[in-house]
Amino acid sequence: MDQILSNIKIQINDKLYVKDPETSTLGKKIIEESIILIDSIGFEDFTFKKLGEKIGSNESSIYRYFENKHKLLVYLSSWYWSWMEYRLVFATSNYSDSWEKLKKAISIVTEKVEDDQKTLHINESILNKIIIAEFTKTFHTKEVDQENKEGFYFIYKRVINRITTIINEVNPDYGFSKxxxxxxxEGALHQHFLKDHMKTITDCNQDISPTHFYFDLIEKILKK
Amino acid sequence: MDQILSNIKIQINDKLYVKDPETSTLGKKIIEESIILIDSIGFEDFTFKKLGEKIGSNESSIYRYFENKHKLLVYLSSWYWSWMEYRLVFATSNYSDSWEKLKKAISIVTEKVEDDQKTLHINESILNKIIIAEFTKTFHTKEVDQENKEGFYFIYKRVINRITTIINEVNPDYGFSKxxxxxxxEGALHQHFLKDHMKTITDCNQDISPTHFYFDLIEKILKK
DNA sequence: TCTTTTTTGAAAGTATTACTGTTATATTTG
DNA sequence: CAAATATAACAGTAATACTTTCAAAAAAGA
Known part of the structure; x- marks a missing residue:
């Protein structure tokens, strides 16, 4: 499994970058350090100038990789969902029982994320924090329809579709699988956010994870 | 009911404004036109300068009401949830059957919103569109914990808590009411967004509303 | 109604953001 | 080693997100 994972290259829509950041040291540094900086100061305060200072590079060099910080965030999100999809496909491929397969899939997309040591320059645990806090901003824009057409959210939608398919396997009569x-x-990201910032409107905490909540939920909704 | 509704004044946390916009013509114009402008160009491109031009006022006059556009958005959101809460309390007060009460509550928070003619300067239908597209941005910030402490999200949380209480009435044994x-x-807002912008990952459309989806969901989760 | 207070508008000013363009230097590749 | 490419440094622009000052207009109070 390690071998296989270390060999996959996560494919990102090439409209998201000017120059593929995976092809150079500077590019990888941009990815690595932007994740840390966005997590640390938030997407609103994040600028290419600050990132440049942090990595000892000039602002204009970063613009040769990404048109603007919005596209960088969409890139990071695509990377995240692509990595999720890979784990999802890998982890669910061996189940013959569709119920167990669904539970595995749900746990993968709802659990807290640990760093994947196989990807050297990306800390998935921090990236997960960014996704919780910033992902909805990638599509809550006036350009969403245009960018959707250009495939910016393709991988994310494919992850949802994979889960939809498993739901349909578990219970073909259920009418709202999508x-x-x-x-x-989306709800799991939100519950993670609430447990950290608005504890009074969630049951999730250190002991009860969003995974528990959604396991219980799918059991009641889908089991006959 | 009209009488009662026309007499209530929606109370907003006074830390959200410098000067209460309800106390002057200009203030009300700021609220009225900011809703239209944010809906039309999106929150990112919305500026006090553009709003000033639209209402024939100077930028600096708007700053006398709101410190910045973030606080204006939190103000508009608070107004929205306060109005929601009012409708929620009013519509559910007469039910003796808690199941019917819950259904009524869910339909109020998940249905598409029509303009409430009783509030002259606020178009709730457009405000609902802003909430769908922009509400998560009010708390997906680095200042969320501080602003939560200051009560910026109090009314929103109270709406959630009211629904939680009704869920507990319907089924006291259910362990994840919050x-x-x-x-x-949150999910209903997201499903509304998806039906307009990412149709392939939702079952909601012109015929099936988010309300249908959540009615079915609570029936399966809470009914014994 | 006259005066005082408050509100608003106009304009100027500042620091920062979000870029673009140019050129020199460093690095990589063939 | 030469040519091509990548990067850094710097300058420059338009817009944003404010703040400040001052005068005019409007509202409130006596």
């Missing part, structure tokens, strides 16, 4: 899948993926 | 309530409120 909404349930999108609700769980 | 997460279910926060999931439904």
């Amino acid at each position: 909404s349930l899948a999108s609700n769980i993926v | 997460s279910l309530a926060s999931n439904i409120v």
Whole structure:
């Protein structure tokens, strides 16, 4: 598994970058340090100038990789969902029982993320924190329809569709498999946010994870 | 009911404004036109300068009401949830059957919003569109914990808590009433967004509303 | 109604952001 | 080693997100 994972290259829509950051040291440094900087100061205060200072590079050099910080965030999000999809496909491929497969899939997309040591320049645990705090900003824009057409959210939608398919396997009579899948993926991010910042409106905490909540939920909704 | 509604004044946390916009013509114009302008160009491109031009006022006059556009958005959101809460309390007060009460509550927070003619300067239908597209930005910031302490999200949380209480009435044995309530409120906004911008990952459309999806969901989760 | 207070508008000013363009230097590749 | 490419440094622009000052207009109070 390690071998296989270390060999995959996560494919990102090439409209998201000017120059592929995976092809150079500076590019990888931009990715690595932007994750840390966005997590640390938040996307609103994050600028290419600050990132340049942090990595000892000039602002204009970063612009040769990404048109603007929005596209960088969409790039990071695509990377995250692509990595998620890989784990999802890998972890669910060996199940014959669709219920167990669904539980595995749900746990993958709802659990807290640990750093994947196989990807050297990307800290998935911090990237997960960014996704929780900033992902909705990638599509809550006036350009969403245009960018959706250009495929900016393709991998994210494919993750949702994979879960939808498993839901349909578990219970073909259930009429809202797509909404349930999108609700769980988005809702889990939200529950993680609430447990850190608005504890009074969630049951999730150190002991009860969003995974618990959604396991219980799918059991009640889908099991006959 | 009209009488009662026309007499209530929606109370907003006074830390959200420098001067209460409800106390002057200009203030009300700022609220009225900011809703239209944010909906039309999106929150990112919205500036006090553009709003000033639109209402024939100077930028600096708007700064006398709101410190910055973030606080204006939190103000508009608070107004929205306060108005929601009012409708929620009013519509559910007469039910003796808690199941019917819950259904009524869910339909109020998940249905598409029509303009409330009783509030002259606020178009709730457009405000609802802003909430769908921009509300998560009010708390997805680095200042969320501080602003939460200052009560910026108090009314929103109270709406969630009211729904939580009704869920507990319906089924006291269900262990995730808070997460279910926060999931439904946030999830409904998300499903509305998806039906307009990412149709492939939702079952909601012109015929099937988010309300249908969540009615079915609570029935399966809470009914014994 | 007259005066005082408050509100608003106009304009100027500042620091920062979000870029673009140019040129020299450093690095890589063939 | 030469040519091509990548990067750094710097200058420059338009817009943003404010703040300040001052005068005019409007509202409130006596």
